[in-house]
Amino acid sequence: MAITTELFGSAPDWLAHTLADAGLPVATKKARLADGTRITRQAAGLLYACPPADRANPNNEALIVSAGVHGNETAPVEVLNGLVTELLAGRWPLACPTLLILGNPPALKAGERFSAANMNRLFNGAYHQPAYRGLAEAERAQLLEEACRRFATLHPDNLSHYDLHTAIRPSKREKFALYPFIKGRRVPRPQCRFLLEAEVETLLLQHREATTFASFSSSVLGAESFTVELGKVEPFGRNDLRRFRGFGDALRRRLCGQPAPEVSPPFDHLTVFEVVHEILNTGPSFRLRVPDDVANFTEFAPGTVIWEDATTCYRVGTSPEAIVFPNREVPVGQRAGLMIRPLQQLGA
């Protein structure tokens, strides 16, 4: 029996099966490729792939790759589904244990960012908060945390997590990554080189812990984690997948355990910013004073008012700052944007 039939029944691939089962509990299903690679469907949108014990893992690493944490961000989902289809077809040998995640099946099926709550604000145990109890995203965030903990227990060494997104607005920098804050941590050079290999030329260093998926895997699992913004939000079928080929090729290279290529033009310089301020919706008097159509990485001069409410007025400091993820529609208490500033030196 074809492995896709063993794993996904009549569905033609992982994504179709995930959307068909969206949100429904599915029994664990195990299968084995001809080369001995073990594939376990642990839940809807959750595959654990483990190479045969006698196969070398030259990069000595384990990977968690997630996409579709937001259901309207479809391009990374198509990229990941394509790589899974190649793997299951035996197109290349998996070298490293990998946990593959389609984050939010019901929201993916609906084509919405989320159903009841932004799942990427529910990690690091935030799903326990009473306001979220019983919500689909809270239950899913807990399931994903538990799956990642199990995976990290089995494969604790050299664990990387790439949580793949696309952005709501146009962006002056199409692809960029966000590195969760862990006090005293620096970005390892090999991770910077991987971002460039994947055609991601911009890196934002977060300034405090958060409740994002990448922040959870960093702070709880000790992973080298990144949120990776690969382009613009589009519905399924509307993505120009040529624009995502660089990331897909780089991720395939990692999955195959091949050595990293030399950094080469045009992707040979990583521009690094530091997050200097997280804009939160503070309540009824909150006003975000930027244009509705402002693009990510739009820069504002010193002294510009970015947001204000009845008691506070946030102005750009003594050097220019740019905005990322402006969103006046978020609920009270949630992120309405990030303010960033170029970082002078990444450090050794």
Ligand SMILES: O=C(O)CCC(=O)N[C@@H](CCC(=O)O)C(=O)O
């Ligand atoms: O385009 C937007 O406004 C949001 C795009 C998106 O979903 N970004 C992630 C970033 C997560 C992080 O800060 O690491 C999010 O907002 O959850």
Ligand SMILES: [Zn+2]
């Ligand atoms: Zn997202």
